[in-house]
C-alpha cells in the first residue's frame with residue numbers, strides 16, 4: 001500500500017469517480033449474492049446483478065426496524081463459524097442491531113477506519129487516548145483496532161473517571177484523543193477545578209464525535225484545550241469512524257469503496273441532487289457477514305463530489321445537521337433542537353449553552369415546554385431574559401428551569417418527550 005505523509009491510501013482516496021464506480025459495481029454485485037442468503041433480504045426484491053451504479057437507487061430502502069426485526073441472527077449471510085466478533089447498537093428503544101464481522105470484515109474495517117483517523121491528522125507517532133465506550137459499542141473497540149493498525153500508541157481509557165483521564169493526559173504526554181462531544185465540557189470543568197492549564201499539555205488534536213455539535217462549540221473547545229478539534233461520523237449499523245474531516249474542514253470524507261452514499265427526501269424518498277440537504281442513505285459495499293443495502297441512517301446532511309483542497313476525490317458529507325426524528329412538532333410548529341442551541345449560544349454571557357435539556361409534556365391537553373439550562377448566575381432576571389429571547393427567536397413560549405447540569409459520559413439525551421405517556 002502506497003502512503004504519502006498527507007493521504008493514507010492515495011490509490012483509493014485520490015482515484016477518479018469512474019474508476020471507483022467500476023469497483024463499486026463489482027463489490028455491490030458480490031453483496032447482492034450474499035444478501036440472498038440472509039433472512040433479512042429474503043422477501044425483498046433484489047436484482048440478480050447491476051451493471052450501472054445508479055441501479056442501486058431502484059432497490060427498496062432498509063429501515064432500522066427491519067434490522068431490529070432480524071435480531072439476533074437474521075441478517076447473517078454466512079455460517080456463524082466464519083464470524084469472529086459482534087457489536088450492536090445501544091438498543092435503548094427495542095432490540096439492538098447487530099454488526100457481525102468475519103476476519104476479512106475486520107481487516108477491511110481496520111484499513112478503512114485507519115484512513116479516517118489519518119485524514120483527521122492522527123499519525124503513527126501519536127500517543128492517543130480513546131475515551132469512547134469499550135464493549136458492545138463499535139466506537140471503542142473497532143476504532144481501537146484501527147488506530148493500532150495505523151500504528152499509534154493507544155491508551156484504552158474508555159469511560160473512566162474524568163480525573164483519571166486528566167492524570168493520564170498529563171503523565172503519558174498524550175498528543176491526541178477521542179470522545180463524545182459533550183464529554184469535553186466535563187473535562188474542561190475538571191481542568192478548572194484542578195487548576196490545570198490544558199495548554200501546558202501535549203495535546204495537538206482531539207476528535208469529538210457521536211453527537212452533532214456546532215461551530216460555536218468547536219471554537220469553545222479549541223479555545224479551552226488549546227488544540228484542534230476534528231469531526232468524525234459513524235453509526236453502529238454501518239460502522240464507526242466512517243467519515244472524517246481533513247485539515248481543510250470542509251465536510252467529512254467518506255470511504256467510497258466501503259459505502260455507497262445517497263441523500264433522499266425524508267418524506268417522498270426521492271433522491272436529491274448533489275448539494276441538497278436530506279437524509280443520508282448508506283449501502284455497505286464491503287461487509288460480508290451482514291451487509292446492509294440502502295440503509296436510512298436518519299442523519300441529516302448533504303453531499304459533494306467536488307475534489308477537496310487536500311487532494312482527495314472521495315465524496316464529502318457536510319457536518320451532521322441533526323436527526324430526522326429530532327425534528328419536533330410542538331404547539332403546531334416544527335422545531336429543531338439545533339435552533340434552541342443557537343439561541344442559547346447567543347446568550348452565552350448569561351447561560352451555559354452546553355448541556356441543556358428540553359422536557360415536553362401535555363398538561364390538561366396543552367403542550368408545555370420546559371427548557372432546563374444552567375445559568376452563569378441564578379436569578380429571576382436571567383429566567384425572564386431567556387423566556388423573552390426564545391419567544392422572539394422561535395415564536396414559542398418556554399418554561400425555564402434553572403438547574404446545575406451534570407455531564408455524563410453517555411450521549412446527552414436532550415429531548416425528554418413525555419407526551420405519549
Ligand SMILES: [Zn+2]
Nearest residue numbers: 246308310312
Ligand atoms: Zn479534504
